[in-house]
Amino acid sequence: MERKLIVTSSPHIRSNEATDKTMRDVVIALIPATLAGMYYFGFQTLIVVLLSVAAAMATEAIIQNMRKQPITVMDYSAALTGLLLALNMPPEIPYWMPVVGSIFAIAIVKQAFGGLGHNFINPALAARVFLIASWPVEMTTWKFPVDAVTEATPLALIKGSGVLPESVSIFNLFIGKVGGCIGEVSALALIIGGIYLVYRGVISPRIPLVYMGTVAVFTLIYSGFNFNFMMFHLLAGGLVLGAIFMATDYVSSPMTAKGQIIYAVGCGLITVMIRLFGGYPEGVSFSILFMNVVTPLIDKYVKSNVFGGVKK
């Protein structure tokens, strides 16, 4: 028996946590939002989602095959990128766009930097911004769910006039009866998914709460304590989706508690700046991308005190 004993350094046991389980949990958490999108916008959203996911997974498999790396498409990470990208698209998008976006996300943003764990920005967000920059018209043509006319999103409405549109109630915003991207319309569905992620220990509520809290505080102050204005900004657009599912992306967000708070406040501030003073009605993608880029700096300068280090 002697020669067969395995000798390794401790610890000799490992938890049954695994990256694919984590990613799978995020995919599961996105199901309510996906279903809500299909409910409000109809069948073609399903095609957008399927195309986007399939393109992401195929791209990953092809690249890994070309590089003779182990094929890891079944680890849910590519599927998740595809799904997130789809949820960030208008429902009436031409079908080739999710495909192009997913290829860009996986091939350029993820694999060109070394694959899982090495992309410094969120691939789905980067792809979204790439699509907005390249095909702005297609990416900002919205379908309004109730009467199916093409119309501006609530955020675009408020942008033009500065007053709250009467056609959109806070309640409708909450459940998702508004125009917008496939996955961002129903705050309710997104929050259900977020609670699931926190419950499963996949994310801590720190980033979403601080991010949305920052937006809440600043819009409240800006509007002279107009509660409706604040709620409007919280629920409209991609804030909830971004705060729960994009800003919390492990790879591109800070790892320490303190770092995460700084990062989330940064996301919130930039979102408010863009929305209130910038040229775009929506600032979530840009702000998260920007903070993604800052993350290495935050991680570098914000370290937790070691046990027995400088006392508070």
Place this chain on the structure above:
Amino acid sequence: MNLLSFRGGIHPPHSKSMTEHLPVEKALEPETVVIPLQQHIGAPCQAIVEVGEKVKVGQKIGEAGGFVSAPVHSSVSGTVKKIEKRMIINGTGTCVVIESDGLNEIHESVVPKGDVETLEPKEILDIINEAGIVGMGGAGFPTRVKLSPPPDKKIDVLIVNGAECEPYLTADHRLMLETPEDVVYGLRAVMKVLGLEKAYIAIENNKMDAVLSVKEAAKEYPGIQVVTVKTKYPQGGEKQLIYACSQREVPSGALPMDAGAVVSNVATMSAISKAIRTGMPLIERICTVTGDGIVEPKNIMIKNGTRISEIVAQAGGYKGDPGKLILGGPMMGFAQFTDNLPSTKTTSGVLVFTEEQARLPEYNPCIRCGKCVDICPSFVQPFAISAYSLNGMFDMAEKYNAMDCIECGSCSFICPSKRPLLHSIRMAKREIISKRRKTK
């Protein structure tokens, strides 16, 4: 209940059910014992017996080789056959090989030494020293050294570690259940040595029966407080226990005594009690033989120097082909490539995994999930130290406080990408220490 604890830590499966209800059995008499002259941190002992010499149980056979050292004694009566280098845990070392005559004659020096009430602190310290008592929970630090802090270090917190937070191990648990008086008696002796009126015995809340039994044994001593700590790994870490009991942080790079604290194991207390009451030095201990690769897991009282293969045989032997043999627990124990090794004062467990369990999973890239940061009880950033270490950037690893890592293994355990975190951090620590030596 408001349980005492620390920040960070993990919850590995306990895996204690195989042995926690099994009373300690006495081991069969070994025919030969192989007693290493180094069973502790510090300088090895010098042999004071010769080949051919007759020895008795409790006779000193190795004299302490320096200030940080502890003598060793024979665990059998018989004849010294050889004094030679043998394989011991993690390397080789000089061992005294004694063939037992099976009579178990007790050496003349083994007589009761008195009573805690009447002995002077200095006398107790001498008894502890002569009995070769070392910390029986971990690395085997000589207890006398721990109890003789330099005069400028005022000790005011004394904690007995009964947490037994390592999965699988139940030796301390059984000890606290079966002979709690010994733990309390030994603790009273240590309190006297340190001149303390108060002390804690800390036990995890998954061993409530042990909490009750030790409380019962300690009820006449109001200064001894039995505290229930949260079941969480590494609750038994010195710094973690000190924090849980006193909210004190041991300063980075310093020792518990720098925070005014001393932590010692329950088994050590029991050994001190025996040394005072019967005069018997530390020659045996309880060891948990367990794991899915063992036919009949047990808690056994084993004599120092018993071969691991014999210990395994007494637990029914191996079940199928063993995959991994670990001395100690699964989190901090040492994997061995042979069972032809002698047990020592610190052999708290013999854990055998099946081939299936022995294989560690392949690792994947870090996904920066931050789990290792969240759970690190030293509040360092394992992923960062590990990454620097793997890239040979040991200066950066040092800047990221590699030296504060207590090697508990929690980060490697929790990592969803199964990265060898502790492994690479150890590598960095070794490099940093050797660099510090060179520059000194």
